[in-house]
Amino acid sequence: MKSVTSHRRSIMSGIAALTLMASAPAIFAQADKPIRIGYSMARTGILASATTSQSNAYELWREQVNARGGMDVGGQKRKVEFVTYDDQSKPEQAVRIYEKLITDDKVDLLLAPWGTPFQIAIAPVLEKFKFPMVGNTAASVALRQVKPGYIWFPTSAIPDRIGAELTALLKASNVKSAVLLSNVLPFTKEIKNFLEPELKKAGIEVKLSTEYPPDIKDMTSILTQVKQLNPDAVLALAYPGDSVLYAKQAKELGITSPLQFIAVGPSDAFFAKAVGAASAENVITIAHWSPRPEWKGSQAFYDDYVKKFGEAPDYLNSALAWMSLEILETAVAKSGVDKAKIREVISKDTFDTINGKVRFDGVQNAITPTAFVQTQKGKLQIIWPKSIASGQYEPKKGW
Amino acid sequence: MPVLDVLTSGQLLFAALVTGSVYALVALGLNLVYGTMRMLNVAHGDLVMLGAYAAYWAFSIAGISPLVAAPVVACLGALLGYALYKGLFRHLLAVAPADAGRMESNSLLLFFGLSIILQNAAAMLFTPNNRAYQYLDEVWRVGNVAMTGNRIAALLVAGATCIGVALFLGRSTAGLAMRSVIERREAAYIVGVDVDRVQWSSFALGFGSAALAGVLMSMLEQFSPFSGFPFTIAGFIVIILGGLGNVMAGLVAALLLGVIETYGVALTSANLRSVLLYGCFVGALLLFPNGLLARRSTRS
Numbered sequence: 001m002k003s004v005t006s007h008r009r010s011i012m013s014g015i016a017a018l019t020l021m022a023s024a025p026a027i028f029a030q031a032d033k034p035i036r037i038g039y040s041m042a043r044t045g046i047l048a049s050a051t052t053s054q055s056n057a058y059e060l061w062r063e064q065v066n067a068r069g070g071m072d073v074g075g076q077k078r079k080v081e082f083v084t085y086d087d088q089s090k091p092e093q094a095v096r097i098y099e100k101l102i103t104d105d106k107v108d109l110l111l112a113p114w115g116t117p118f119q120i121a122i123a124p125v126l127e128k129f130k131f132p133m134v135g136n137t138a139a140s141v142a143l144r145q146v147k148p149g150y151i152w153f154p155t156s157a158i159p160d161r162i163g164a165e166l167t168a169l170l171k172a173s174n175v176k177s178a179v180l181l182s183n184v185l186p187f188t189k190e191i192k193n194f195l196e197p198e199l200k201k202a203g204i205e206v207k208l209s210t211e212y213p214p215d216i217k218d219m220t221s222i223l224t225q226v227k228q229l230n231p232d233a234v235l236a237l238a239y240p241g242d243s244v245l246y247a248k249q250a251k252e253l254g255i256t257s258p259l260q261f262i263a264v265g266p267s268d269a270f271f272a273k274a275v276g277a278a279s280a281e282n283v284i285t286i287a288h289w290s291p292r293p294e295w296k297g298s299q300a301f302y303d304d305y306v307k308k309f310g311e312a313p314d315y316l317n318s319a320l321a322w323m324s325l326e327i328l329e330t331a332v333a334k335s336g337v338d339k340a341k342i343r344e345v346i347s348k349d350t351f352d353t354i355n356g357k358v359r360f361d362g363v364q365n366a367i368t369p370t371a372f373v374q375t376q377k378g379k380l381q382i383i384w385p386k387s388i389a390s391g392q393y394e395p396k397k398g399w
Numbered sequence: 400m401p402v403l404d405v406l407t408s409g410q411l412l413f414a415a416l417v418t419g420s421v422y423a424l425v426a427l428g429l430n431l432v433y434g435t436m437r438m439l440n441v442a443h444g445d446l447v448m449l450g451a452y453a454a455y456w457a458f459s460i461a462g463i464s465p466l467v468a469a470p471v472v473a474c475l476g477a478l479l480g481y482a483l484y485k486g487l488f489r490h491l492l493a494v495a496p497a498d499a500g501r502m503e504s505n506s507l508l509l510f511f512g513l514s515i516i517l518q519n520a521a522a523m524l525f526t527p528n529n530r531a532y533q534y535l536d537e538v539w540r541v542g543n544v545a546m547t548g549n550r551i552a553a554l555l556v557a558g559a560t561c562i563g564v565a566l567f568l569g570r571s572t573a574g575l576a577m578r579s580v581i582e583r584r585e586a587a588y589i590v591g592v593d594v595d596r597v598q599w600s601s602f603a604l605g606f607g608s609a610a611l612a613g614v615l616m617s618m619l620e621q622f623s624p625f626s627g628f629p630f631t632i633a634g635f636i637v638i639i640l641g642g643l644g645n646v647m648a649g650l651v652a653a654l655l656l657g658v659i660e661t662y663g664v665a666l667t668s669a670n671l672r673s674v675l676l677y678g679c680f681v682g683a684l685l686l687f688p689n690g691l692l693a694r695r696s697t698r699s
Contacts, residue, residue, distance in 0.1 A: 044519055048527035049623035184670065212669035215629060217620075220414035221405070221665030240529065244621050252538055252547045253410070274531030274621045 034081035035071055038101035039111035045089025051114040053268055053314035054137050057321035058111060060308055074336025083107050091121040098122045102129045108337045116140045126150040132343040136324040137317045140190060148362040152346055154323045157286050161370040163194030167202045169372055169384045170233055173393050175259055178233040179226050180209040188237035188263050207231050216242055219249045226255055233259035240265040247275040251399030258395035269311035280375050282396035288371035289319035289355045290382045290390050298354040315373055315380050323353040405665045409544035417550045419657025420557035423650045424612040425630050426637035427564060428605035434581035434644030435601040438506040442514035443609055443634055444627030450476060450613020451622045455530050465534055469614045476610025477603035484602040521624035531621035549618040557615055561650050568646060577601055581644050640683050642690020652691060
């Protein structure tokens with residue numbers, strides 16, 4: 001019995017070997033093997049509602065790549081397969097997941113989890129296993145302290161630059177006085193710390209600067225004051241939850257300041273649904289992307305996203321997620337799954353993305369300018385800086 | 400803001416009343432279930448969340464006004480409460496009548512599990528996206544007070560429901576039976592109160608009022624499957640401030656909380672919101688361990 005089996009087995013393997021040798025080099029074996037890409041996402045917990053605009057972009061990309069026959073991996077087309085876990089909105093959980101993705105699941109590539117604390121938290125893991133990953137939805141001056149080499153951040157929405165550029169926008173829009181309402185969460189607090197001195201330097205009078213906690217349920221008392229002060233600009237450094245609260249109560253109290261800036265929220269489609277189109281109109285927010293003919297693929301990305309998910313992409317997070325995928329795709333097409341080569345390419349090359357050209361200097365995007373968008377007739381247009389503007393600043397006429 | 404302006408501001412009074420009345424409605428159901436069965440429903444906020452989704456879908460798919468949907472959603476919530484009581488919690492109460500402590504901790508675990516199931520089921524079914532819709536968002540002005548339609552509606556519905564339940568507890572036979580179970584469970588049993596019926600009806604009333612609070616909440620703010628928990632916490636603060644199981648005092652405590660939150664922030668700083676809330680909470684616990692309006696004869 002034994003000899004028969006082993007005999008048959010050797011014949012079979014002989015045939016297999018012959019077929020392989022005859023048809024293609026060894027890579028052939030990998031060609032039908034899907035390329036496995038891992039990431040974690042907060043699908044449950046307090047941050048889950050913020051993450052879909054990013055994971056949607058990932059899903060759309062996989063669908064499109066596979067429809068094209070697969071991802072170009074150093075000249076070979078391979079189907080994309082995702083290996084994903086829920087990090088329960090906990091950065092420490094994400095750290096464990098990325099270790100597992102690398103050592104246990106042995107994925108070929110990694111995509112970023114959602115948010116600054118998560119991407120900063122997993123940077124040492126990437127460093128330890130020499131595994132390059134393109135970051136996306138992270139924005140903080142703290143990113144610059146991340147050791148460069150295995151993670152890159154395409155965002156230009158860094159708080160110190162936002163402080164300087166927003167002040168420049170206010171100056172150019174003839175704003176003489178402003179009030180600052182800041183949520184104490186890290187991103188908005190950071191913006192406040194950089195923005196306040198810039199405003200003073202530019203001679204814009206800060207009539208009121210107040211902080212509030214993330215779980216605020218009612219802003220009546222703050223906004224009654226704002227109404228009395230009647231500044232030229234209200235700079236609401238808010239997160240998505242309180243951005244809606246601010247807009248609703250600004251409408252109730254009839255705040256008439258012509259320049260309305262809300263830091264985080266209005267770039268996502270849910271904002272206009274929550275506050276109504278009239279309230280969302282002419283609100284300015286942080287984003288450096290918008291569909292522009294100069295940026296190849298930007299309109300197609302917008303259209304495909306709307307078609308698949310029934311709402312517009314988040315102009316900040318979905319666009320950043322897509323940019324990170326484009327950069328990774330280009331690098332992998334060039335260097336296959338060789339980590340050292342991917343790292344080399346991402347560190348040195350210039351990439352074409354839906355947000356224009358991107359090149360990294362250390363961990364940071366050295367090309368994309370810090371920008372602001374404004375809702376105009378229901379669509380977000382880049383109004384600052386002038387070099388990439390797709391529309392002109394319009395004062396807000398009412399809620 | 401100058402102190403006098405704050406105290407005489409109708410705008411702030413309106414804000415305090417809206418906040419307080421929604422808290423009162425949320426706390427009401429929590430308190431009824433705790434009062435009659437000594438079960439702390441940590442999934443209460445998740446029922447608020449489900450109510451919000453029900454109103455959202457009714458409005459965005461069928462165009463049904465949330466105010467029309469409200470009684471239906473409340474009834475569905477009540478039905479869910481009834482089913483859960485009959486299917487799950489009645490056994491728990493029957494198994495361990497002698498060991499109240501164990502029953503309390505077991506029910507806590509059950510509710511905790513229920514909360515996790517509801518949150519994650521909602522996240523799977525509805526996606527974790529933020530949801531919101533526009534309803535009654537025109538602004539009404541009375542004197543120098545500006546009020547958004549949906550906030551007025553929330554205030555009226557929550558206020559009317561709380562007053563309705565208060566009247567029910569104070570005037571009707573069924574309500575008196577409920578109160579008797581809350582205040583003297585064994586005595587109520589001895590004098591012939593149908594304790595089982597009181598328990599399922601307070602479960603139904605509790606769940607129904609939570610779902611109703613959800614409908615109101617959905618008109619005011621955006622929500623996601625994980626928006627329920629802060630309501631559970633707010634409910635806890637209210638019922639502990641008022642006295643566990645003391646429904647009337649809970650209503651007063653809720654309004655007080657609304658006042659602290661609005662006027663306290665106006666007089667100090669928004670950053671002190673949590674300090675004020677929890678400070679009052681801890682202070683009240685130290686000074687009035689049985690609740691602000693506890694009658695000495697009620698519990699001892």
